Amino acid sequence: MTGKVLVICEKPSAAAKIAAALSAGRPNKREKHGVTYYEFSLDGKRFVVVPALGHLYTLKNTRPLHTYPMYDVEWVPIHEADRNAKRAEPFIRVIRELGKDATEFISACDYDIEGSVVAYNVLRFVCGNGAVQKAKRMKFSTLTAQELRKAYENLMPRLDFELIEAGLTRHELDWYWGMNLSKALSSAVETAEQRFVKLSAGRVQTPTLKILTEREREIEEFEPVPFWEIAVVLRIGKLKVKAQHERGRFWDKTEAERAYSSCHGHNARVTKIESRRYRRNPPTPFNLGDLQSEAYRCFGLSPIRTQQIAQDLYQAALISYPRTSSQKLPPVIGYAEIIEKLGKIGREYGRLAAMLLEQERLEPNQGKKEDPAHPAIFPTGEPPTDIRGAHLKVYDLIVRRFFSVFAPPAVVESTKLHLEIGGEPFKLSGRKILDPGWLEFYGKYASSEEVQLPDVKVGDVLKAEEWVLEEKQTQPPPRYNPASIIREMEAKHLGTKGTRGPILQTLYTRGYIAGEQIRVTELGKQVVKALAQYCPEILSEELTAKFELEMEAIQLGKKKREEVLEEAKRKLAEILEKFRLHEAEIGKKLGEAQRVARARSRVIGKCPRCGGDLRIVVSKRSKKRFAGCSNYPQCDFSLPLPQNGLLQPLEQVCPACQSPQVLVRRAGKRPYRFCLNPECPEKEKWRGK
């Protein structure tokens, strides 16, 4: 053997696949300091394939961030900057030890700007000694053996420096903008009120907050307009149906009343029947965003919780890599084999799998979105052994979705009956599923419901039972919920698949937003207002777009990193200077808003004794927390609260007893609902056990 090749991979699972592909399935698996790596020989050389764990290095300020602006940052091992990143340390150690006598280096991280930076930092900070100049690059778009081997055969002779430069710039720009603006916000409150409030702004979080604030404004400014609707309840045999006036909304009350009195007391006559058949195509394979959206719709799981569950399922080898944006399933994953294995898991899966395997062809209905390193999420076919609760629900959703994408389209017939009631035109719409196709595979997660229509023909007279004139009001646009805002972020290219959930969580943690139906707090509004005045750039998703253009220019060699960074510093200096001049007034408003938001976040519900606000209070004497009335000492109503974990008031009252509830979040545990009523019938059940 004449040399030693060190292959650096993005993560442990990628290292396993890359080693297997290059060694034709025969790598020697080894372990050092708890890190698994692989060895084999190839082309007369000794290969060592090691994993990173995503970014092993991060940007850190070289001196304390007491004042702004501040641009002095350096790359440090991530465990030195983040106490929760201890597990990264052994990876650096292992790579250092194995790389000592390496003669060649290959960057085999994901082929995107972050992956390029992961490998580059490892090469320059861990391997040293010209590793950067010597290193070659593997370029692949999925981690399949075939493509990995091809990538090795067509090895790029040098690192992808253009991509690396773009990535380094992205990190620094985000740090400059985010840290400095965050510091400016917090400093403003400190100047005005001599107290510290943790505030933040950033390229992704702030435009997201802006979108939510805009919706808040639309809702506040919304003026409802009254309208009238006319419905007639018809009975045909056992079937009871509701026909609507063809005009839908009447904006004029007298017109509505005139139409109502015309039809009142009359039966309906069928004047025309229109029906049309159409196909509803199967859904596309899940990427992380789609899974988060569906898990929220079907189970009410928050995007961040779904992400955790998917990660757990992935680590249990039950599903493929979940942090993907791909909606495509390449044939190499082996459709039939997975479906067969899933079929053995249970009777229902068995029945569905058999139906799919009987089809002439297995071809997934793929979506348009792609991912540089991973296919869409799919079940591996491994039998789940010990999964329960939400994990089981998400697993089932993923399996059924996987089945569905191979199933035929559903055939639906929609029918519209035109009716005449006392000279007024009415309509009755129905939907019938002629062939369920994929709907049967998606099962209870499919939303399409049939609307049954009576079997009638033109000229038939249907008996009317009830005539209804209803006054309604136009509704404001709906509030975003965690799933819909994440979809919006994706549509506007804000954040990445893995960061959208956590960034939304940051907005909650800062107290900028609250509630399942997301409302922007007074604090969130004031942050947006202050930034709108002094730094409109950070509010708009265009900053992300601008960043992308700059990154592209760097990748094309049209711009230099230093140039882009200097430009950002100049811009920020200008913005921050103006901001500082108004620190006191900005800080006063932010501080006041923070108090309002904090007070509101403690309100759990109404006091059942006096109607005041029931709030979370911490006892001065015992330091214990309890729910107390805002009218204390006039009203001394109180209830006990759990003492451990973070409490989050819930909008919905307890389904069993209609009392207010809080969500209890404890580190590493599943959040649970706590009903304030000590006598809640649900708790009685538990006591009995």
Added chain:
DNA sequence: GCAAGGTC
């Protein structure tokens, strides 16, 4: 303290 990005 404070971002956004990767990872488990």
